[in-house]
Amino acid sequence: MRVWAFIFACIYFNIYGQSHTSTWYNIDNGLPQSSAKAIVKDKYGFIWISTENGLVRYDGSSFITFNNFKVNNLHFGEFIGDPLLDSITVLNNFQENKIIIKNRFPKLSHLTGSDKMAFSNGNTIVQRIANNIITSSFYNDIQYFIQLKNSAYYFTEKNTIIYKEGKKETKTALPFTNKDLNNIFVLNETLFINDLKKRKTYSIYKGQLSVSEESTLFNHPDTKIYWQQITNQTFIINHDNIYILEGNEKNLRLRFLINFEEIGNHSYCSMFFDKDFNKLYLGTLNNGLNVLKLTNFYISKKEADFSNNIYYASLPFSKNTIIAEDGTEFGKNGIVKKHLFGCNDNYLMMYDDSENILIRKRNSIIRYYKNSGYKRKDSTFIGKGFEAFMKSGNFYGTTFTDLSGTQLRLYKKNLFTRPDFTYNFKSFVNIFFQYSDREILTGNSDGLYSIMLGSNTITPLIKNIHVKSIFRTKDNLIWITTNKNGFYLFRNHKLIKMPNDRNGYLQSAHYILEDPKGAYWISSNNGLFKVPKKQLLQYAENRKTPVFYYRFTKRDGFLTNEFNGSSEPNAYALENGEFVFPSMDGFVFFNPDNIRTYYPERNKIYIERVKIGNSEPQYFHQTLDLKNNYKTADVFIDIPYFSNPENLYIEGKISGKENTGWEQIPTGNELKYTISDLSPGEYMLSIRILISPDGKYEVKTIRFNIQPLFYQTLLFRVSASVVILIIIIIIVQLTTNFLRIKNKALKQIVRNKNSELKETSLHLEAVKSNLQKETEYQKKLVETISHDITTPIRFIAMLSQKLHESDDLELQKKYFDSIYKSSEQLYQFTLNLKEYTELYKAENIFEEKEYPINRILEIKNRLFCEIAKEQGTTISLLAEHTLYSKVNESILTAIIHNILDNAVKNTFEGNISLNITETQQKSTIIIADTGIGMSTEQIATYMNLFRNPTLETPSFKGKGLGLHMVIHLVKKINAEISFSQNQPSGTVVKIILKKTNLYE
Structure with a gap:
């Protein structure tokens, strides 16, 4: 029995899976053909996909298709080889050709007999098994084998499995036929065979058989197994639940990945789990590639039809739940309970000192009592114009509005007593904050104000901004968020504006939570941001250090990128360590410790491709030579990065004969730096990529040379100087000779003047005659054309008048017919008017x-x-x-x-x-x-x-x-x-x- 009891004791650990997002790729958006027959990741981090129209390399943003091999058959199949040794091999149909993927590039290679996946052994076909896909079919009239590193398993006899290692051969007898190959997988060098009828699992290691009669997911009748040898990955699919096998052959563990109800809806034939980026790749035979991003963000919302999942107010309710103003209690997996709160305003909720829940309903406050399990309630009318209630420090507050402005009332005890302080503002008061025992801050629609308690002094601290919220993080820092003016740190009675993200989405930041590792999580109108707190504080000190925000979006599992914000806190850190942020479509729950941020690896950044003008991309190594007639050269930055490319920080600069500063490189489907408009010379292109949230960069450099035009070379300049000097000498000599003969020439010139004047006069007469003829010709031409078209046009005009004057339909039809025929012939005549010019x-x-x-x-x-x-x-x-x-x-x-x-x-x-x-x-x-x-x-x-x-x-x-x-x-x-x-x-x-x- 070996260690089966221990092996399967761990099999159901980690049964809580993750939510996911799904993205399809096919011939319409990247693939050369809508099949993804095999998937593998090379040692450099790139994903390779085998299709019916070539091989595809995927870097997370773009697909590069390789199908220009000198072969007639581009139908490729299963990958074999060893990615860690930088050797991935694939054959096309009928085993005609072999392609080897090495150093991130596929090339045609010599095909040997050992490369073939199938061959003849006498009258019998022997076929290698390199994977066990969901749709695999195995037949009893074919012999199969599994090739390991230094040994092999052969399935050539009924009820017998042969293990060969060198010349040593071991036969293992067990009830087995080739149809049972659908239920096998290999982990390292151990072969596992599952008997779904008898609920047994056999394992064979170097010919030694072990049997487990434990009922597990491996031998469950509804289980389907996907195993791929080159990736050493085995997936168990049971009732739409997908698991991946972890551990080793002595300690099997199944990690539950996802419940994917669509697993049976498509012809999935390949699977690969990228644990580095938490993505599951599912390839189909005819629908393309489905990439599932597994995420630890959980969206909790009402699932009923026409439900409103927009919440502005909520409160922490238990260690792992929150409660909304309508009484719905949410946990990360959905609704936990519905408390009967009825219909209330959805902007304000608050606990009082007795932990009763207060909710506004028009001009009243509804109080739900904790000691009744929030079932008993009462209502207190506050007054006309009642707008909001809030609490900060030792004070409660209410606001009342009318046409003259807003009145803020502060209470030391509770909201239902006489106010201790009253202040009037012309603008709307969104929030108040107790800064100290004697000072209150108010955030208004037109700025931030300071109030000294016990006096009527109201001091504006900043004007012309709309303050949305004021709050203190657990590190005792005070932050202020605004509507469209970003967010600020309030320190020593000064506002320090924090830098924006690259796209300006933090102009409408909502709320900030700090996690235990010193990172801030900031919700906004367009995404959730994570940033190291120390970067913001460093920026507050010198205003120069960069701040790198990491943005989470729908790609990471949200239903919408838009989060909600209000004047009162509505994002919470629950007792169980989970954070909750309200969005425009439900609440987002997550544990910040489980949310990964992804950055490129230092040693997996490649600059080796260039596209010059409109030509096809070509490869280079370290140094790039550009001809003098180049217009643009796109230098590609290849990074296997399978997360949101918006979180890539890539900059480039050129140094050499001409210099540029660091320029941001756009992150789209292709990462590239464009070289253009540079004079000939030697240059260096530097690319730096952010590789950690701490602001560390990896810098890659390449040298490139722009060849000079022939007239820009030193040899040409020297030669030109010599030629110019010679020309000057010749000119001087010729000038001297010219002066010598000039006197002799003057006499001859005088003799020739008379004859030249006569010839000139004759020439002018000829020119005058030609001009007269040309004028007469133009005149005759106009008269000719006018004469020739006069009659048809007059006829058409006459018929048109008759048509206008006649009411007889038959006669009108006759006129119309005559006009049409005459116009058609006149049109044909005018087409030849060009001939009149001749x-x-x-x-x-x-x-x-x-x-x-x-x-x-x-x-x-x-x-x-x-x-x-x-x-x-x-x-x-x-x-x-x-x-x-x-x-x-x-x-x-x-x-x-x-x-x-x-x-x-x-x-x-x-x-x-x-x-x-x-x-x-x-x-x-x-x-x-x-x-x-x-x-x-x-x-x-x-x-x-x-x-x-x-x-x-x-x-x-x-x-x-x-x-x-x-x-x-x-x-x-x-x-x-x-x-x-x-x-x-x-x-x-x-x-x-x-x-x-x-x-x-």
């Missing part, structure tokens, strides 16, 4: 490729058909064959546009035909209309204009603007145009394109 300047009048002339006729037909239709005219496209041309398409388009525009404007109730004919020598475009037509005189005029060879830039003013432009453009492309009368009416215009010109 009409007059273009020197190349031919295209590189042929295009169909029919396309131009079709486009112009669509542009003008609606306009013509409105005038009762039809446009017919008669061309039966497609003809091609290389003439500049933009110029030809402008010619056809203007001729068709004139035809449409002069044809009513008629027909316009578009046709193309072709012979071997020429192609002819024919536009015929049956409109008003041109007179014989007009035809003669335009034909003379075409035949006149001296007319290069005609004036486009006046009538006939379009035909003037057409004639000019026809001559530009070396084509011909003719005008003739159509029978019986109208005009026929022909544009003849010579084929001999088309293919030159």
Whole structure:
């Protein structure tokens, strides 16, 4: 039986667990893939997670994914190896590759046969067991073994376990099959096997068997076991309670961690407990990583629906409980009892000298008598305007308010007698404090006042602050808290303002409690703070020494970061050593001795990664070289710190060619110091990290060098100086030679002046001519564009007017359709306006490729058909064959546009035909209309204009603007145009394109 009786006698010790907070991480917030198949902590303090898409290193703030290995399979499995020896190994699926994690970095390593987790032994598969997870499955047709440091356990025969150490082999017979492997674990080198049916536990140490028939949690039928060899951790899960195995193989102990009702809700496949930071890591197959922060803060509140858990007033009631104004008695685990106090004001509670409880209810005071178990009560009407009651030292006090201010009444006996002193204030009195036998301090809404008893002298000590509370800690120090002005130490009739925390949350501090180890606990509107008292007192002496506050938040187990404060004390140190602070969601109970503060370890701070610009982070050792073209360099500070990063105090400075002072480094998801805007040279970056609440820093330094540009080097400066000297000598020599030949050159210059002046005059004339041509071109361009869009726009305007005047829906629809079609074609036309800029300047009048002339006729037909239709005219496209041309398409388009525009404007109730004919020598475009037509005189005029060879830039003013432009453009492309009368009416215009010109 060995020592089983002693082993399991300790098994249920420490059954009271801790509350917790839960944080999930998955592919959305850090992990490369939502699986966490294995978890381990290396010797440097970092957490490593094996996933289906690489390996992940977690430092408490950020996840760094390593999946750029030169392998095709990134599905990794269980960790094996020894973290203490800086050797963690993991294989991917099918045991294709091996990754070894060493010196905080994973790398691909050579895979040997001894690394494999499974191999063949003849026709049998032999598989290594390195963990026993909740979802493990073991089969009888597979042989299993557990590899220890220098020995191994083999499960190759039914009802037999083989222990091998070197060549020595020991067989142990017991009722065992492979399915019982779900109930095993190994502690150091002892194998434990649990028989859940017979409630037995077997242990085998080096082949020696021991049996315990004690009924324990290990062999409970509802127990599930999780064991991981690399961490040497074993977890027992029973009815949602999670325990961790502690001690050694001769002294087993189970430490109760947590009651976690969600343990069965997810596919948890990995577990790891970080005792250094009191965190439990639970990895799932498909939902990511769940990190449980186990905390010794206990939240006590009403759990009923719609309960109000905001308490401003409370009193210590027993050694471990408090009581609220509604009679609810709270302990750290919840409600202990409900006393029938009824409904009262929730801001004021107090014990009188007989330990009766006094509670305000409007203008009265309700008294609950202690000798009746606080069941009997009476009520005393105090008076109209009654605002508050309080007690300090030997005095009771009441305040009364009206529109003129506040009256403070002080009583030596009790609240129900005549006042001994009365004082009037214009401001509201929040609190009074007996400073001495003859002096009273009052905290008002506008400052702090001193009253000398027996006189009417009221002396203001500080103005323009809202005093919230005045109290004396057990070390006989007087502290004053304010609303939005921080907190003060009151010493020798002077107020010494204490420094704020980094975020300014202590501007609204509430109350201070001192623990037995000399630390102050300060509640605020945003968190609970802990600070060594000696730091505040040192600051009070010299105003220079730093003060380091440690902040607790919802991450540490609170339901809210906002605590409550009132003028009267509402935070207490109970007789059992527990502290109680009221929050906006219940009371916070804790024993200050059980609350840890976390600081980085001196030897676990690493500065070895840098990100230069937008590149990927890279590693360096001690010295960093930056090229001269760098913009920014982010130097990362890697600290395995798994608590609230807000409590990290990290500063950095640069010394060298340029120097900076200590700068606070922001604590977010990444800790980094950014180097930028430094001139070339050698520098030293110093990083200091607070490693203890006493203000001790650990300083880490790295050297970095910014390479100079080529012109910033000494060699360049010397070379440049030599070159400049040589240049000066050459300049002097050349100047001398120049002066020698200058006289000879002057005569030649005079002879050349006349010719130069003539050339200059000719050049100016050419410039003037070019400017005139450019001006004329701009003018012609504007006139051309204006002319070409006038008809479509006028048509759209006319249709719009008709649409406005018509009430016929069908007719309106017809107008709308015409406007839409005309606008669409006008839009397409305007898209090509850019081409008009080339009409007059273009020197190349031919295209590189042929295009169909029919396309131009079709486009112009669509542009003008609606306009013509409105005038009762039809446009017919008669061309039966497609003809091609290389003439500049933009110029030809402008010619056809203007001729068709004139035809449409002069044809009513008629027909316009578009046709193309072709012979071997020429192609002819024919536009015929049956409109008003041109007179014989007009035809003669335009034909003379075409035949006149001296007319290069005609004036486009006046009538006939379009035909003037057409004639000019026809001559530009070396084509011909003719005008003739159509029978019986109208005009026929022909544009003849010579084929001999088309293919030159």
